[in-house]
Amino acid sequence: MKQPYTLLLRLEGPMQSWGYRSRFDYRDTALEPTRSGVIGLICAAMGIARSEDISRFDAIRMGVRVEKEGRPESDYQTAHDVAKASGDGTDTVISRRDYLADASFTVGLQCENLGLLEEIALALRRPVWPLYLGRKAFPLAVPPLSPFDRPRPGTLEDFLGGAPGKRVMLEAPDGERTQDDWPISFAERQFMPRSVHSYVSGGA
Numbered sequence: 001m002k003q004p005y006t007l008l009l010r011l012e013g014p015m016q017s018w019g020y021r022s023r024f025d026y027r028d029t030a031l032e033p034t035r036s037g038v039i040g041l042i043c044a045a046m047g048i049a050r051s052e053d054i055s056r057f058d059a060i061r062m063g064v065r066v067e068k069e070g071r072p073e074s075d076y077q078t079a080h081d082v083a084k085a086s087g088d089g090t091d092t093v094i095s096r097r098d099y100l101a102d103a104s105f106t107v108g109l110q111c112e113n114l115g116l117l118e119e120i121a122l123a124l125r126r127p128v129w130p131l132y133l134g135r136k137a138f139p140l141a142v143p144p145l146s147p148f149d150r151p152r153p154g155t156l157e158d159f160l161g162g163a164p165g166k167r168v169m170l171e172a173p174d175g176e177r178t179q180d181d182w183p184i185s186f187a188e189r190q191f192m193p194r195s196v197h198s199y200v201s202g203g204a
Helices: 036-044 055-060 114-125 155-160
Strands: 005-016 060-067 070-083 088-109 166-170 177-185 190-200
Touching: 005 036, 005 114, 005 155, 005 190, 036 114, 036 177, 060 114, 088 114, 088 155
Parallel strands: none
Antiparallel strands: 005 088, 060 088, 060 166, 070 088, 166 190, 177 190
């Protein structure tokens, strides 16, 4: 078995939105960063367009530790002159958009391909396109990496599970919940389920 390496990111901002069940006029958010959202952020940093192949990121195992639980909030937006699905004129549409306020997360990326993690780290320090927390209106409050952050030998369990009382979510084949947020194609909005194990570190 090859040596796994883990790169830790800090995702923190006044507002974040990590939707994975959004439909039509309702945009939801998960309570922590989704895989599709994190891979999307990495693609922005590396200058990878929505139509490009993203299969190389399938080698990454992701985990999240909640440093500060966000406060769920909602706002409503009104759009005028929206074309009706029937093609018969326009209408006014009110949409609901959920987000997390004042949340902070540590995201771990585990991979045996050290070169891929180093490429990601370099891009996150010098992104090609602006980075945001799920929506373009939600910028990061702090850089995701410091100048000294590097991939380190070890697993997600080694780096995310040592802070007592913190909620931790790790990708695992026998996880107790699934989310349809593993991106296959951003251009065609294709996703597949992933299995997640969650626990509170230092607890049950």
